[in-house]
Amino acid sequence: MVRLPSGRLRKNLFGGGAVVLLAALNAPAVVSFAEAEYHAYKIARPGYQRTYGSWRIVDVPAEYRVNAIHAALLHTGKVLLIAGSGNDQEKFDSGTFDTILWDPGNDTFKKIPTPEDFFCSGHAQLPDGRLLVAGGTARYEVLDGEVKKAGGTMRVRNENTDKAVTLAKGTVFRSPSGVEYVSAADVTVPRATREFQGSYVGSGRMNPWQSKVTAAEADVFVEAREEGPRGLTTQAARYEILGREGAGEVYGVAQRLTTAKQEFQGIKAAYEFDPRAERYVPVAPMEDARWYPTLVTLDDGRVLAVSGLNEVGDVVPGDNEMYDPATRTWSPGPFRYFPTYPSLFLTQGGRLLYTGSNAGYGAEDRGRTPGLWDLEKNTFTPLGGLSDPDQLETSASVLLPPAQDQKLMVFGGGGVGESPKSTARTSIIDLSRPDPSFRDGPALPQGTRYLSSVLMPDDTVFTSGGSRGYRGRSRSDVLKAQFYDPKTDTFTAAAEPAVGRNYHSEALLLPDGRVATFGSDPLFDDEANTRLGTFEQRIEVYTPPALHRAGADRPVLGEGPRTVDAGARATFRTADAARITTARLMRPSAVTHTTDVEQRSVALGLTKGPDSVTVDVPGDRTLVPPGWYMLFVTDRDGAPSEATWVRVP
Incomplete structure (x- = not known):
């Protein structure tokens, strides 16, 4: 006689049968789960970590999670994460601006009062350890089809030769037909200039009839008070300023006020962040408003501010300016046009190398050629040899270690704007050569935009993240990392991150030798590009293989x-x-x-x-x-x- 199994054994057998049946019905899911479990086991093994390193996601309390648009390491060892409004229109409208200070030594966090919307500002390290933060957002873009009130640039003219004029945000301009427009920002117009053209007469006084007054001008963005077609105009006209005495000397001139797409607009504000007091300290504002500017520290400690979108949403046409940390004031710099966030590196001898890397805004055929910029002479020497020169936007650039070798490298990148193009190209230039030009380096594993690149203490470059598509379209984040070794001109694989990073992401070296990564602002959250993206607020930290091998x-x-x-x-x-x-x-x-x-x-x-x-x-x-x-x-x-x-x- 055959005995049936015991009750417990029968349950196990039947359960096992159910697992087999489920596996048969849903084999891909079971295989995927098994692969994930094995991968987690593999990357946790000491041998794997000694070869490839490891990643850890930092536990950030909910009240300190922030859309990290900017990251800077301070000499206190803490990391300043600046969001401003964080690419969030609601936060901008409510005036809610965020900065978080993270101490990676003990994973503690602190909220910092943030006086301006530093979203898409520029920043640079100052000689005394303070961080200069300049520019940011005055207005969010309004896309085609969503603009309800006509708007555009109002050129304010001042014919008064005695004094400059400041018009506050909210100043009302009235057209000859009675349509009223409101300014979106403060604007200061210098005093007019007088040029004497006559000869001396009488007791040596200049004949006043022989002088010419040239009005001073400044631009401000204005928007019609009311919706509708009455606010539209493409005809040049003179606009009176309501409630102002002497209106004949100060007035507006506008030619094109439409409901076309309105770009982001910059601010002039500048601050120093004090790492000891852990607060922002206001300094003199810039002459030009800037959104997406690059700030680069020079050999004398001054900081050059370049490019950005101005107060009316145009790329600053080339009016660059210098910040002097001794006086905390700005002065004019050499005139040269660049697209926004250009990568400019101080090289031996004092010239700036523009690698061609940039982010975001500017004409496709202007200011994108790599070259060496001599600031004293204001001359620019183009540099050739770069492959895929039409795919430098959103590329990464570094001054390769050590700096004495004077080699710079460009990694990946994509086409201008929302182009679907991305390149796996890397290129290297050696400025120590008599006639330098770019040469191709080893290719990345795939075309990559927004790649992060971090210099390491052992003279390698750690690269991670990025995406194949514009802002990670179609779930195209690249979950890979690698080390580039300048000595061997090769890449070696590193452990793969768990968190994707594309637009609005950052990475930097920490004082303990680890690498921290932040941010990411995908346009969509699904492969079909139907669900709007969610900003990545997790912090992920990479520990290199050498630290695992060395231990304590x-x-x-x-x-x-x-x-x-x-x-x-x-x-x-x-x-x-x-x-x-x-x-x-x-x-x-x-x-x-x-x-x-x-x-x-x-x-x-x-x-x-x-x-x-x-x-x-x-x-x-x-x-x-x-x-x-x-x-x-x-x-x-x-x-x-x-x-x-x-x-x-």
């Missing part, structure tokens, strides 16, 4: 100076002198929109004693601009120390 046995720098002059030597105590092989000064990042012109790695001379190392800092300010730096030493196995912060005044 990393080289340690001990007591030493906090200030090191350019061209000087500095000695630091260490018990690990015998195994230390390199020393690097690494400038902290200030990154947005794939643009990080601050980061650079400078090789230091190294002399080893029994219980100390002495480093020699180059005296060339174009290699080592003034400011705070992370000092890393690396051992023979490629393991870096934790950074020691030093200031080069």
Whole structure:
């Protein structure tokens, strides 16, 4: 007689049968689940992490989650995450602007009062360790078909030769036909100029009838008070300013006020963020409003502000300006046009290299050629040899380590605007050559826009994220990472991130040698491009293989100076002198929109004693601009120390 299995065994058998049946009915899902489980097991293995590194998602409390548009490492070791309105029209309308300060050492967070909408501003590191933040958003774009009130540029003219005139936001301009328009921002118009053209008469006085007055002008965006076709005009006319005495001397001139698409508009505001007080400090505003500007620190500590959309939504035509941190004021810089967020790198000798990388706005056929810009002479020398030159928008650029080699690299990119094009091309230029030009480097695994690129203490470049399509269209985020080694001109694979990063994403090196990634603003959340995208608020941190291999046995720098002059030597105590092989000064990042012109790695001379190392800092300010730096030493196995912060005044 055959005995039936016990009740428990029968249940297990029947359960197992159910699993087999379900697996048969839904085999792809079961296989996918099994693959995911195996992948999670594999990437957690110590051997895998020693070869490829590992990723960890930071637990950010809900009240501190933010749309990180900008990220900057401060010399306190904390990371400033700036959102402003965060590409959120409702937050802009309500005046809700966000900044979060993250301490990666203990994963704590702090909200920072944010006085302006710094969404799409520019930023740069100052010599004293403060962060300059300039520009931002005065108005969100309104797309074709959604504009209800006619608007456009009003040119305000001042014929008064005695004084400048400031018109507050909300000033009303009336057309000859009685249609009223309201200004969207404050506008200041300089005083008019008088040119004497006659001869002296009588007792030496100039004949007033022989002078010519030239009106001063400034632009402001205006919008009709009411909806409807009455506000539309393409005819030039003079507009009176309501409620103003002496209206004959100050008036508006407009030619085209329409319901066509209205672009984002910039602001003139500038602030310094004080890392010690952890607050924004207002400084003099810029002369031009800027949205999407690049700020680049020069060898004398001044900061050049370039490009951006102005107060009426046009690309600033070439009026660049300089910020002096000693006086906290702006002055005119050399005139040159660039599309928004151009990648400009300070090179040896003081010239700026424009790699052609940029983000967002500007004519397709203007200002996109790579070249060397001599600021003193204001001359621009084009540089050739770049493959896929029509796919530089949203590409990444870095000054390869060490800075003394004067090699720069461009990674990926795409076509202008919403182009479906993306390229796997990388290109390298060696400025130490007598006639430099770009050459192709090793290709990325696939065409990639918005790639993040971070200089590492061992002279490699860590790249991660990006997407094949514009703003991650069709779920095209690239969940890959790799290291580029300038010595071998090759890529090696790294562990794959779990979080996709495309438009409005950032990555930077932390003082402990890890890499933090932030942000991402996909246009859609589904492959069919039918569901609007959700901004990525998670922070993901990468730990490189060398840190897994070294564990707690990393080289340690001990007591030493906090200030090191350019061209000087500095000695630091260490018990690990015998195994230390390199020393690097690494400038902290200030990154947005794939643009990080601050980061650079400078090789230091190294002399080893029994219980100390002495480093020699180059005296060339174009290699080592003034400011705070992370000092890393690396051992023979490629393991870096934790950074020691030093200031080069």
